[in-house]
Amino acid sequence: MSDPIPNRIHARGVPRPGRWVGAVVVVVIAAMAIHGLVTNETFRWDTVWLYLRDIVVIRAIGWTLILTVGSMALAVVMAVVLAIMRRSDNPVLRGVSWFYIWFFRGTPVYVQLVFWGLISVLYPRLSIGIPFGPEFFAFTTKDVITAFWAALLGLAFNEAAYLAEIVRAGLTSVDPGQAEAAKALGMKDATILRRIVLPQAMRVIVPPTGNETISMLKTTSLVTAVPFTLDLFYATNAIGNRLYQTVPLLVIASIWYLVITSILMVGQSYLEKYYGRGFGTESSARRRRGGPGGRPSRQAAIAAAGTTTDDPFIEVTP
Amino acid sequence: MTADTRPTAAAPADLMVELTGIHKEFGHGHGAVHVLRGVDLTVPRGSVTVILGPSGSGKSTLLRCINELEDITAGSVVVDGERMGYRLDDKGVLHRLHPKVIARQRRRIGMVFQRFHLFPHLTAAENVMEAPLRVRGLSKDDARAQAEELLHRVGLSDRAGHYPAQLSGGQQQRVAIARALAMDPELMLFDEPTSALDPELVGEVLAVMKDLAKSGMTMIVVTHEIGFAREVADDVVFMDQGVVVEQGPPSAVLDAPRERRTRDFLAHVL
Ligand SMILES: Nc1ncnc2c1ncn2[C@@H]1O[C@H](COP(=O)(O)OP(=O)(O)OP(=O)(O)O)[C@@H](O)[C@H]1O
Ligand SMILES: [Mg+2]
Numbered sequence: 001m002s003d004p005i006p007n008r009i010h011a012r013g014v015p016r017p018g019r020w021v022g023a024v025v026v027v028v029i030a031a032m033a034i035h036g037l038v039t040n041e042t043f044r045w046d047t048v049w050l051y052l053r054d055i056v057v058i059r060a061i062g063w064t065l066i067l068t069v070g071s072m073a074l075a076v077v078m079a080v081v082l083a084i085m086r087r088s089d090n091p092v093l094r095g096v097s098w099f100y101i102w103f104f105r106g107t108p109v110y111v112q113l114v115f116w117g118l119i120s121v122l123y124p125r126l127s128i129g130i131p132f133g134p135e136f137f138a139f140t141t142k143d144v145i146t147a148f149w150a151a152l153l154g155l156a157f158n159e160a161a162y163l164a165e166i167v168r169a170g171l172t173s174v175d176p177g178q179a180e181a182a183k184a185l186g187m188k189d190a191t192i193l194r195r196i197v198l199p200q201a202m203r204v205i206v207p208p209t210g211n212e213t214i215s216m217l218k219t220t221s222l223v224t225a226v227p228f229t230l231d232l233f234y235a236t237n238a239i240g241n242r243l244y245q246t247v248p249l250l251v252i253a254s255i256w257y258l259v260i261t262s263i264l265m266v267g268q269s270y271l272e273k274y275y276g277r278g279f280g281t282e283s284s285a286r287r288r289r290g291g292p293g294g295r296p297s298r299q300a301a302i303a304a305a306g307t308t309t310d311d312p313f314i315e316v317t318p
Numbered sequence: 319m320t321a322d323t324r325p326t327a328a329a330p331a332d333l334m335v336e337l338t339g340i341h342k343e344f345g346h347g348h349g350a351v352h353v354l355r356g357v358d359l360t361v362p363r364g365s366v367t368v369i370l371g372p373s374g375s376g377k378s379t380l381l382r383c384i385n386e387l388e389d390i391t392a393g394s395v396v397v398d399g400e401r402m403g404y405r406l407d408d409k410g411v412l413h414r415l416h417p418k419v420i421a422r423q424r425r426r427i428g429m430v431f432q433r434f435h436l437f438p439h440l441t442a443a444e445n446v447m448e449a450p451l452r453v454r455g456l457s458k459d460d461a462r463a464q465a466e467e468l469l470h471r472v473g474l475s476d477r478a479g480h481y482p483a484q485l486s487g488g489q490q491q492r493v494a495i496a497r498a499l500a501m502d503p504e505l506m507l508f509d510e511p512t513s514a515l516d517p518e519l520v521g522e523v524l525a526v527m528k529d530l531a532k533s534g535m536t537m538i539v540v541t542h543e544i545g546f547a548r549e550v551a552d553d554v555v556f557m558d559q560g561v562v563v564e565q566g567p568p569s570a571v572l573d574a575p576r577e578r579r580t581r582d583f584l585a586h587v588l
Contacts, residue, residue: 181435181494184385185449185501186425188418195452199439278438278481 047248051239052255060235061256067220067231068260071155072213078156079163084193086168097164104161109154110225116154117226119145151220151228159216166208170201202275210268214261232256333396334505334536335361335384340393342379342560353379355560356393361505361553366537368547368568371557372583377540380557381507384538385427386420398426398504425453428498432510434490436482442469442493443478446500454501461500468496472526488519492526499530506530508539542587548572556580 037043051057085097104112115122120142129135145153174197182192221233228234233253240249342354353376361367369377382388384395386403395402402423405413415423436445446465450456456464469475472492482490491511498506508527512520524546531537531550541547547554547568554571556564556579564577575581 175435177431177433177435178437180387181429181431181437182449183387183421184424184427184429185497186421186453187449188421191452195448196437200437275439278440278483 042247043251044245044248047243047245048251051249052252054239056235056239057252060230060232063230064217064220064232065260067152067155067223068213068217070152071159072216074152074156075159075163076209078160079167082160082164083167083171086164087171101161101164104158109158109219110222112158113151113154113222113225116150117147119150147226147228151223151226154226155216155219159212162212163209166205167201170205171197173204174200199275203279206268206271206275210264210271214264217260217264218257332362333360334363334398335359335538336396338394340380340383340395341391342383342388343391353560354383357562359555359562361536361538363536364534365552366531366539366550367553367555368551369538369540369555369557370542370547370583375557376560377557378509381509381538381540384507385424385429425501426504428501428503428506430491430494430498430506430508430511432513434494436490436494436497438482441479441481442474442485445482445493446497449497450500464500468499472496486519487515488522491515491523495526504536506535506537508537508541510540512541512543544572544587556583
């Protein structure tokens with residue numbers, strides 16, 4: 001077996017004692033923390049284990065998931081509409097979108113949820129009709145907007161304001177040349193948005209939206225403000241109060257929130273991969289061509305700079 | 319060099335493009351920039367027109383006015399006998415056309431950009447199929463068959479499944495040409511299609527364009543490839559500061575320019 005490379009370098013690495021010291025210190029501190037957690041009587045691990053899979057807790061997880069997914073789904077749809085309104089030529093649509101975002105970002109979600117809970121008191125009857133004119137359709141608020149819907153709508157309306165800004169940033173991040181190329185092919189604006197701009201914006205939109213989803217999972221614990229009483233946090237608290245063992249039930253809630261968060265993170269990484277297609281660093285064809293390997297990046301740099309490319313002499317200058 | 323500038327909507331049958339008194343101003347009031355200052359130009363069907371000119375002379379703007387990517391400030395653009403963007407009614411009142419109608423008008427005109435502008439989230443084949451699917455309403459099978467044929471025509475059959483980021487600049491530009499051809503255009507506009515390419519990749523793109531010209535496509539090409547102009551162009555147009563300075567067959571404009579500005583420019587480029 002002959003090595004095609006003669007005199008291959010075999011050198012010793014640089015000694016790094018600091019690394020070892022650092023690692024040992026961190027491991028010792030972590031071990032202390034775990035020891036303190038496991039041996040501390042007040043955590044009552046037996047209770048934790050007993051109630052971790054209690055049917056009431058499992059059902060509460062279901063409600064928390066429904067609230068999280070439901071409110072996020074609604075918020076995403078609202079956010080896309082708000083972001084498109086925000087970019088519209090119509091000043092009325094722009095203004096309404098701006099006001100919505102200003103209002104729902106500017107007030108605490110807890111307060112908003114309290115108001116949603118009070119909606120049937122504030123507006124006992126809801127009707128659809130012409131303002132100050134005839135009504136076409138009316139219903140009793142408390143029959144339609146139950147505590148669950150108040151919670152879901154409250155979370156969604158608040159979240160839509162944040163997501164709208166994320167979506168807007170995503171839409172803005174797409175090179176205007178993309179819409180232009182699509183336009184030159186004769187596509188209509190709606191088609192361009194749906195087929196060309198949004199899919200590319202998703203690459204920018206998905207990561208922060210993943211964060212928002214994880215954040216929403218925990219924000220659902222505030223629905224007690226409505227009050228909605230079936231979610232994970234409320235349910236575990238109720239059990240804890242009944243047993244006079246608040247701490248172990250808080251541990252249970254924390255464990256489940258962590259589990260769900262971990263699952264959401266897996267989902268997020270798949271979504272990121274999907275919407276990152278075509279943008280990856282796996283431009284193998286380019287690297288494999290070897291030789292003028294530095295060239296494409298130079299080209300890209302020129303194109304990105306956007307200033308020099310307009311020089312008509314660029315390609316004839318030796 | 320026919321100077322047929324009659325402002326009629328019905329162009330003579332042999333004219334593909336008829337530009338009359340085109341002015342283009344960006345912005346309003348004091349900040350306004352007057353970029354095109356009265357351009358008249360006719361392009362016969364099946365001919366190749368090469369537009370030359372220094373940076374900032376308005377070449378890109380002129381191309382973009384032809385397919386309504388910019389709306390003109392004055393003048394009229396008539397493509398294949400149809401006025402772009404506006405309709406003149408019986409009483410002589412001018413009406414802006416609905417965006418949907420303008421989108422339909424653009425379908426007859428293919429455009430190739432300096433920086434390709436391929437859709438990065440779609441493969442080469444999907445890039446070519448997108449407009450036929452969404453705009454012409456072709457079936458998926460038909461669109462795929464057409465894409466295969468067009469990619470073959472530009473010499474990229476083996477790259478159908480590659481994303482733009484996996485292709486070289488020259489390959490990307492050839493896909494972009496195939497993408498434009500997929501709409502079955504009657505007119506192709508090229509805006510410095512080889513300027514963003516490394517010198518060794520320029521040839522492959524020009525070769526595709528020469529084939530296209532040979533097949534009888536009407537083309538308007540902004541380029542500084544003088545060799546291409548000499549070989550392929552029927553007409554060479556030299557622009558400077560928003561006007562056409564000189565126009566004629568390549569032998570006249572390139573080899574015996576009458577205008578000083580043309581001579582100065584050619585001295586730089588050659
Ligand atoms: N959207 C715009 N707003 C304002 N000014 C513009 C706009 N687009 C182009 N211009 C101006 O119009 C002039 C002509 O631009 P254009 O891109 O048509 O030149 P060009 O001949 O294509 O030049 P190049 O060879 O550098 O591409 C330039 O001075 C430019 O700054
Ligand atoms: Mg230009």
